[in-house]
Amino acid sequence: MDNKISTVGKVQTQSVKFEDRFILESGKQLEGFEMVFETYGNLNQDKTNAILICHALSGNHHAAGYYEKSDERKGWWDNLIGPGKAIDTDKYFVVSPNNLGGCHGTTGPASVNPKTNEVYGPDFPVITVLDWVNCQALLTDYLDIKIWHSVIGGSLGGMQALKWAMVYPERINKAGVIAAAPKLSAQNIAFNEVARQAIITDPDYQEGHYLKAGKSPKRGLRLARMVGHITYLSEEAMRDKFGRELKEGKLGFGFDVEFEVESYLRYQGDIFSENFDANTYLLMTKLLDYFDPADKHNGDLVKAFEPIKAQVLVIAFTSDWRFSPERSKEISNALLEANKNVSYLEIESTHGHDSFLFSEDRYVNAIKAFLGNNQ
Amino acid sequence: MDNKISTVGKVQTQSVKFEDRFILESGKQLEGFEMVFETYGNLNQDKTNAILICHALSGNHHAAGYYEKSDERKGWWDNLIGPGKAIDTDKYFVVSPNNLGGCHGTTGPASVNPKTNEVYGPDFPVITVLDWVNCQALLTDYLDIKIWHSVIGGSLGGMQALKWAMVYPERINKAGVIAAAPKLSAQNIAFNEVARQAIITDPDYQEGHYLKAGKSPKRGLRLARMVGHITYLSEEAMRDKFGRELKEGKLGFGFDVEFEVESYLRYQGDIFSENFDANTYLLMTKLLDYFDPADKHNGDLVKAFEPIKAQVLVIAFTSDWRFSPERSKEISNALLEANKNVSYLEIESTHGHDSFLFSEDRYVNAIKAFLGNNQ
Numbered sequence: 001m002d003n004k005i006s007t008v009g010k011v012q013t014q015s016v017k018f019e020d021r022f023i024l025e026s027g028k029q030l031e032g033f034e035m036v037f038e039t040y041g042n043l044n045q046d047k048t049n050a051i052l053i054c055h056a057l058s059g060n061h062h063a064a065g066y067y068e069k070s071d072e073r074k075g076w077w078d079n080l081i082g083p084g085k086a087i088d089t090d091k092y093f094v095v096s097p098n099n100l101g102g103c104h105g106t107t108g109p110a111s112v113n114p115k116t117n118e119v120y121g122p123d124f125p126v127i128t129v130l131d132w133v134n135c136q137a138l139l140t141d142y143l144d145i146k147i148w149h150s151v152i153g154g155s156l157g158g159m160q161a162l163k164w165a166m167v168y169p170e171r172i173n174k175a176g177v178i179a180a181a182p183k184l185s186a187q188n189i190a191f192n193e194v195a196r197q198a199i200i201t202d203p204d205y206q207e208g209h210y211l212k213a214g215k216s217p218k219r220g221l222r223l224a225r226m227v228g229h230i231t232y233l234s235e236e237a238m239r240d241k242f243g244r245e246l247k248e249g250k251l252g253f254g255f256d257v258e259f260e261v262e263s264y265l266r267y268q269g270d271i272f273s274e275n276f277d278a279n280t281y282l283l284m285t286k287l288l289d290y291f292d293p294a295d296k297h298n299g300d301l302v303k304a305f306e307p308i309k310a311q312v313l314v315i316a317f318t319s320d321w322r323f324s325p326e327r328s329k330e331i332s333n334a335l336l337e338a339n340k341n342v343s344y345l346e347i348e349s350t351h352g353h354d355s356f357l358f359s360e361d362r363y364v365n366a367i368k369a370f371l372g373n374n375q
Numbered sequence: 376m377d378n379k380i381s382t383v384g385k386v387q388t389q390s391v392k393f394e395d396r397f398i399l400e401s402g403k404q405l406e407g408f409e410m411v412f413e414t415y416g417n418l419n420q421d422k423t424n425a426i427l428i429c430h431a432l433s434g435n436h437h438a439a440g441y442y443e444k445s446d447e448r449k450g451w452w453d454n455l456i457g458p459g460k461a462i463d464t465d466k467y468f469v470v471s472p473n474n475l476g477g478c479h480g481t482t483g484p485a486s487v488n489p490k491t492n493e494v495y496g497p498d499f500p501v502i503t504v505l506d507w508v509n510c511q512a513l514l515t516d517y518l519d520i521k522i523w524h525s526v527i528g529g530s531l532g533g534m535q536a537l538k539w540a541m542v543y544p545e546r547i548n549k550a551g552v553i554a555a556a557p558k559l560s561a562q563n564i565a566f567n568e569v570a571r572q573a574i575i576t577d578p579d580y581q582e583g584h585y586l587k588a589g590k591s592p593k594r595g596l597r598l599a600r601m602v603g604h605i606t607y608l609s610e611e612a613m614r615d616k617f618g619r620e621l622k623e624g625k626l627g628f629g630f631d632v633e634f635e636v637e638s639y640l641r642y643q644g645d646i647f648s649e650n651f652d653a654n655t656y657l658l659m660t661k662l663l664d665y666f667d668p669a670d671k672h673n674g675d676l677v678k679a680f681e682p683i684k685a686q687v688l689v690i691a692f693t694s695d696w697r698f699s700p701e702r703s704k705e706i707s708n709a710l711l712e713a714n715k716n717v718s719y720l721e722i723e724s725t726h727g728h729d730s731f732l733f734s735e736d737r738y739v740n741a742i743k744a745f746l747g748n749n750q
Contacts, residue, residue, distance in 0.1 A: 126629060185614055185619075186610075186613035186614050186617040186634070186636040187613045187614075189634050189636050190601075190604075190640055194598060194602055194605070196630065197598060197641070197644075198598050201594040201597070202594075203578055219576040222572070222576070223569060223572060223573055226565075226569045227569055230562060230566060233562075235562045244558065244559070244561065253401040253403070253501040255657060259561070259568075259664065261564050261568070262564065262565075265568055286630070289634065
């Protein structure tokens with residue numbers, strides 16, 4: 001089978017409703033929630049082949065395959081998940097949920113609050129990576145999976161995998177922590193803050209009650225996404241992709257689109273602003289800023305990692321300036337110092353932070369080998 | 376005299392009106408314009424000691440001294456310009472204009488168009504670095520200066536110094552090109568584009584006619600400045616300055632200011648949005664994007680630099696990721712290849728792009744030596 005074109009095919013979104021009160025890290029609570037997810041491949045009889053996929057900031061549960069054959073866009077990790085691929089659905093049962101607070105089916109700010117019968121909007125509580133991991137643990141119980149073969153994700157997804165290994169050490173054999181960081185830098189937070197301010201200061205944000213008002217802070221979301229996109233790509237990738245190419249071939253001495261890169265950013269911003277919920281974006285950037293696994297240990301990562309039993313693979317990409325290899329090394333070095341089973345791999349790639357979405361050979365092979373070995 | 380506290384003292388803004396039609400690089404024209412500037416020190420009898428200071432994106436003519444003794448903020452290069460300082464006003468006659476299109480006195484979008492008796496607003500033509508240099512040449516004539524001892528500036532100011540050396544080789548002895556780039560990268564343009572889109576999509580922008588409408592696109596300007604500030608500081612400077620410090624000491628699980636870096640960015644954005652004209656900001660980012668000294672030579676910088684006669688000092692800062700040392704080296708390498716008199720200096724500094732506004736010893740001494748030698 002040709003790996004390049006193999007696919008899990010047509011997929012369906014599944015859903016589960018957790019009725020019990022769910023206590024968040026902030027102390028707030030939800031009176032239950034719904035969670036959507038997709039699965040690819042089959043669970044074996046021992047239930048030892050399940051892999052949990054954790055999505056990043058603006059991701060969702062649609063990680064592989066397609067809904068309709070005519071879909072131009074496949075799942076966001078379709079290049080890695082499928083029969084014979086790095087995350088091989090011939091061997092593994094792959095589970096990919098949409099996280100709490102999301103806007104693609106799982107309960108989030110755009111859902112109706114059963115207590116008030118109104119949309120949550122800005123009243124949806126701020127959530128954390130720990131909350132996400134706890135939700136995913138409920139899903140794990142629901143699927144009757146005792147222990148994950150692996151939990152894996154890129155960027156914010158990698159942070160979830162790391163948190164899984166810390167919080168549920170008995171329920172995870174391997175953690176794939178890709179293009180992540182142990183916590184955000186001041187610069188990372190600064191970019192997130194610009195994105196949040198773009199949304200919050202958009203007059204159509206209506207203090208978060210835009211759905212009720214029949215509006216949408218599209219201008220703010222669009223700007224937030226434009227800023228985000230700059231940090232996802234490397235300077236090199238931007239140069240290779242756009243250079244200083246002019247759309248019309250000459251300077252226009254005006255403010256219409258002139259350079260190709262402007263056109264790209266506006267397009268990305270436009271699409272995103274049509275398809276994503278602003279309150280969800282706010283929540284997710286905040287969740288990123290808050291992530292700090294060593295916060296209960298005075299910043300001591302080694303101590304924080306003590307409970308970990310999983311085998312960990314940390315992968316970083318040379319051109320990633322959002323979460324640079326140095327940040328990944330902080331994770332792997334602390335794991336080493338804590339005497340954990342960890343491998344660190346730095347992949348040459350020009351795609352910047354987005355590299356985790358691409359299929360560099362070394363990257364694909366590393367994941368395949370990591371999942372396949374039985375150490 | 377202690378260099379640290381020496382100052383040019385109280386300064387006054389001067390002004391000159393150029394009545395003649397001024398043809399811009401775009402082909403458009405202005406029916407004359409007014410230019411404000413400051414001078415520090417005295418012109419010698421031979422008129423051989425005049426130094427032109429070129430300001431950057433959001434800078435202006437107030438480069439040294441103060442207007443009132445109570446002013447907390449001195450001119451933007453007061454640490455470098457003054458008696459006994461790097462740009463020594465005991466020896467040199469320093470001239471610092473506000474550039475065309477500005478919003479601090481020189482004719483710009485907020486000025487009245489004499490043709491229509493209305494504010495220019497968005498009808499102010501797009502200008503280029505060449506236009507700026509040509510304006511400054513008019514000021515040079517007005518001051519009866521035949522040849523500049525030096526033209527010097529940081530960032531966009533360095534680009535002007537470089538252009539001076541190319542366009543008026545007989546009128547400039549030395550060019551100080553600090554923290555500049557031969558042209559903007561796709562990433563640089565992308566950041567400018569986000570800033571522009573923030574302004575243009577602010578409903579109060581009113582398609583540029585905000586002054587007429589009695590409004591101001593402050594939200595957009597604020598965001599534009601916030602994005603800018605991230606690119607002016609190095610990741611290291613941000614970490615040292617803010618780290619992940621929380622303003623209230625603990626997480627608030629909300630969207631008020633939490634991290635110190637958020638507070639800083641909002642503050643900077645607020646101040647700027649009160650004091651800068653949005654149309655000027657649009658013009659200046661565009662002027663940066665357009666800068667491409669080799670555009671008439673198929674991208675061949677060596678050819679473009681052929682006319683240069685000035686001695687050039689190129690300075691870059693290690694932590695500057697907006698215009699990295701690699702970009703400065705492109706300039707100095709091309710000058711070398713064109714057999715020009717050029718020195719390249721890379722300064723260790725943690726302040727990022729803003730380093731050119733600081734007073735690292737090596738930096739200060741290098742400028743002093745460069746201006747003082749009589750090669």
